[in-house]
Amino acid sequence: MKKYFFILVVSFIGLSSCDKIDDPYEGIEKPITAIDTTTFCGFAEYDSELNDTTYNDTTSNIRKVLLEEYTGHLCGFCPPESKRLVAKTENELKGKAIVMSIHAANFAALVNSKGYTTDFTTPAGNDLHERYKGGNSAPSLIMNRSNTPASASQWNGMLDSLEISGFYTDPVVKFKVRNIYNETIKTGRVDLDIEFLKAFSGTNFVVGVYITEDHILDKQKYYGENPEDVDNYDHRHAIRTAATPTFGASFVNGDITANQKESSSFCYEITDEWNADNCSIVVFIGNSDNKQIYQAEEVQVKSE
Amino acid sequence: MLKHKQLLLILSIFFLTNVLHSQNVFQEVAKDPLEIHGNFNLNSQYYLTDSVIAAPTVAEKFLINGYANVIATKGAFSAGARYESYENALLGFDPRYKGSGFPYRYFSFDNKGLNVTVGNFYEQFGTGMLLRSYEERDLGLDNAMDGIRVKYDFGNGIRVKGLVGRQRYFFAKGDGIVRAIDGEVNLNEAIGGWKDNKLKLLVGANFVSKYQEDNNPDLVLPENVGAYSGRITARYANFSLTGEYAYKENDPSADNSNIYKPGQGLFLSASYSQKGFGINLSAKHIDNMSFRSDRTEGFNNLTINYLPALTKQHTYNLAATLYPYATQPTGEVAFQGDIVFRLKKKTWYGGKYGTRILINSSLAYGLDSTGINDQNTTRQGYSAKFFSPGSQAYFQDINISLERKLNKTFKVKAMYMNMMVNNLITRYGGLNGSFGGKIYADIAVLDVMYKIRPKHALRAEFQALWSDQDMGDWGTMVLEYTYSPHWFVAIIDQYNYGNKVEKNQIHYPYGTFGYINGGNRVSLGFGRQKAGLFCVGGVCRVVPASNGLTITVTSSF
Numbered sequence: 001m002k003k004y005f006f007i008l009v010v011s012f013i014g015l016s017s018c019d020k021i022d023d024p025y026e027g028i029e030k031p032i033t034a035i036d037t038t039t040f041c042g043f044a045e046y047d048s049e050l051n052d053t054t055y056n057d058t059t060s061n062i063r064k065v066l067l068e069e070y071t072g073h074l075c076g077f078c079p080p081e082s083k084r085l086v087a088k089t090e091n092e093l094k095g096k097a098i099v100m101s102i103h104a105a106n107f108a109a110l111v112n113s114k115g116y117t118t119d120f121t122t123p124a125g126n127d128l129h130e131r132y133k134g135g136n137s138a139p140s141l142i143m144n145r146s147n148t149p150a151s152a153s154q155w156n157g158m159l160d161s162l163e164i165s166g167f168y169t170d171p172v173v174k175f176k177v178r179n180i181y182n183e184t185i186k187t188g189r190v191d192l193d194i195e196f197l198k199a200f201s202g203t204n205f206v207v208g209v210y211i212t213e214d215h216i217l218d219k220q221k222y223y224g225e226n227p228e229d230v231d232n233y234d235h236r237h238a239i240r241t242a243a244t245p246t247f248g249a250s251f252v253n254g255d256i257t258a259n260q261k262e263s264s265s266f267c268y269e270i271t272d273e274w275n276a277d278n279c280s281i282v283v284f285i286g287n288s289d290n291k292q293i294y295q296a297e298e299v300q301v302k303s304e
Numbered sequence: 305m306l307k308h309k310q311l312l313l314i315l316s317i318f319f320l321t322n323v324l325h326s327q328n329v330f331q332e333v334a335k336d337p338l339e340i341h342g343n344f345n346l347n348s349q350y351y352l353t354d355s356v357i358a359a360p361t362v363a364e365k366f367l368i369n370g371y372a373n374v375i376a377t378k379g380a381f382s383a384g385a386r387y388e389s390y391e392n393a394l395l396g397f398d399p400r401y402k403g404s405g406f407p408y409r410y411f412s413f414d415n416k417g418l419n420v421t422v423g424n425f426y427e428q429f430g431t432g433m434l435l436r437s438y439e440e441r442d443l444g445l446d447n448a449m450d451g452i453r454v455k456y457d458f459g460n461g462i463r464v465k466g467l468v469g470r471q472r473y474f475f476a477k478g479d480g481i482v483r484a485i486d487g488e489v490n491l492n493e494a495i496g497g498w499k500d501n502k503l504k505l506l507v508g509a510n511f512v513s514k515y516q517e518d519n520n521p522d523l524v525l526p527e528n529v530g531a532y533s534g535r536i537t538a539r540y541a542n543f544s545l546t547g548e549y550a551y552k553e554n555d556p557s558a559d560n561s562n563i564y565k566p567g568q569g570l571f572l573s574a575s576y577s578q579k580g581f582g583i584n585l586s587a588k589h590i591d592n593m594s595f596r597s598d599r600t601e602g603f604n605n606l607t608i609n610y611l612p613a614l615t616k617q618h619t620y621n622l623a624a625t626l627y628p629y630a631t632q633p634t635g636e637v638a639f640q641g642d643i644v645f646r647l648k649k650k651t652w653y654g655g656k657y658g659t660r661i662l663i664n665s666s667l668a669y670g671l672d673s674t675g676i677n678d679q680n681t682t683r684q685g686y687s688a689k690f691f692s693p694g695s696q697a698y699f700q701d702i703n704i705s706l707e708r709k710l711n712k713t714f715k716v717k718a719m720y721m722n723m724m725v726n727n728l729i730t731r732y733g734g735l736n737g738s739f740g741g742k743i744y745a746d747i748a749v750l751d752v753m754y755k756i757r758p759k760h761a762l763r764a765e766f767q768a769l770w771s772d773q774d775m776g777d778w779g780t781m782v783l784e785y786t787y788s789p790h791w792f793v794a795i796i797d798q799y800n801y802g803n804k805v806e807k808n809q810i811h812y813p814y815g816t817f818g819y820i821n822g823g824n825r826v827s828l829g830f831g832r833q834k835a836g837l838f839c840v841g842g843v844c845r846v847v848p849a850s851n852g853l854t855i856t857v858t859s860s861f
Contacts (some may be wrong), residue, residue: 017513018530087728
């Protein structure tokens, strides 16, 4: 009888060892400072309650890596590498990596006679190619702007090394990002609350804000396909513009204490040629001197 | 507050003094002989830089993984330890395996149905869908528990075991505490009159709970996560059926992007066998069943459970290393069927010695799921239909093999495999990078064994893989000469002759030479090894390309 009682007691203790959470946000203060409803990116008396205004916010507690992939619509070896990279970030690195595609250099040239008539290049992409020269060897990849462009065979190893090194679990900066977008004026504003989790000495920080567009269907050379000039290739995460200077706008300089908090806002516009439903804002904070990036975050222009 | 080690020591002493004193076990044990067993395993490699195959430069040049187990038993008592040395770890192993030490040690005793283990131990409940603590050295996987385990056999077909502990995390321990209890009843033993029943029934149930502190400022995380399962094994004459259903409460983690959706899994396997014929059919549904004692971990670290793979584990080089399949713990629906039969000997179709035929097929799909936009509210993430394959096929393998002994000196095995792997899921990488889509491959193997004369045997393998995707066509040839019982020498060459990128049409030659004597085995190898995946039971490790000299020593006593 004692034995069965023992089993019952242990079972009861075991069964009680389970916490059911109905509200993952219960008692947690929502991030972001109050919305300024008096002005909005130069539009006076902006009404934040307009129906076509959408809000989207996100907070990153882990350290995210910004992956900038050099590609081009004439780069026939690029599509499988790009797909692989995006798949890895969507599946294996869920929420830990942000991808931007840079179309630059020869592989992004226009060849009207063969139907390559869409210009995916951007001033920001050209600047990035000018500095890191990744466009000449596409597909190539830079991580947090901290390496020379790496060829595709190295990507897995690089990303796996990040995981092994504990990179993702060691954030030095915490981001809270809120995006407000108004469809009527095709204008949006990104509000950032940034908390430094570690102290820095004599570091000049910059913040960069980019707009990317996903799922652009357009022509792409794709070796191995038949025909190899694919008409409606799904271009992923292409840089459309930078709302700040390419290497970021000056943010805070000098000595930073741990837990120091700073805020800033940036405005952007979505052009008629882009599909706002597929556009995202990529925000990063980096070092003004060596251009390396400490933290990045991504939020959609329009909430789903 | 007592530290974990101190607590272990006190509890061990408590158990020992109580049980040993009352049963006077010492007197009985004194009569039993002391036995000491163990084994040793050294894997080492001297690395050469080889830019052609993208083999990285290794700063240390020479790396080793070494292991030594010693187990002492005396009657009801058993104690053991394992010494491990990574100076530094071989390429492809997590570099956090660094240095040397004793990460595994235990003490256990049996006394009238009670078995107590303190220290490290491995354990599995049922299929392992909720708890499997095990070591797979070649994967760099060791999630041994460190704590206390108590088993009790009531002697009437009822067995109970419970455990508490933390899991091994390289040379340290994980943050989370695992608590688990399992009960199993053999109904034929437990119910009077069922002993000789032709229907044999075994039922079991278990509960596993983990505790990890919530230190996330932006989410309310469950610190205690519970999971439970029930299982049954039934046998009747030549039929058998095994099934297990598991349910896991909300367990937000890095694996599932911190969603709070409960997880569930179902595993079913039915088989029939008779002389010369056997068939097995298996199916499983896995939905959000990643279960780790640290919610922030990845790779193979701190896994509490094991999700059985429903794909054939190929042994021939091309199929085994190019496109193996890893179980997808976030969600999959999979099926597998095996048929084995023997064609009669001394018939025109079976040949003089008979012919063995194996047919295997496996399919894995994603879940039939619908996304839920509740990221800022309940964070359920998605809903999925139970046991309904989604539209996305992850893996498919149909293969057949025939084995026939032709005469006293020749034995032949032929095999054909047709595979599809969805590389957006499996994510194989190679010199060409990674192919972003479905890879279709046909693989053929001819394996011939020729016994030259007594003690002397020559074996040859000819393998070919044809694919229009990824790295294209491959060929592999293996020649192995054995002089029994001590010596062997083998050469292998893999050739990616069909790679569309001309510079990647590379040979991977590798030679090995070895000596075996009783429990000792020493082998030397030299050459290129291509990058790939190494998988055991659906759990995989990335193996980087390398070139150099390998030295392997194993010994057991």
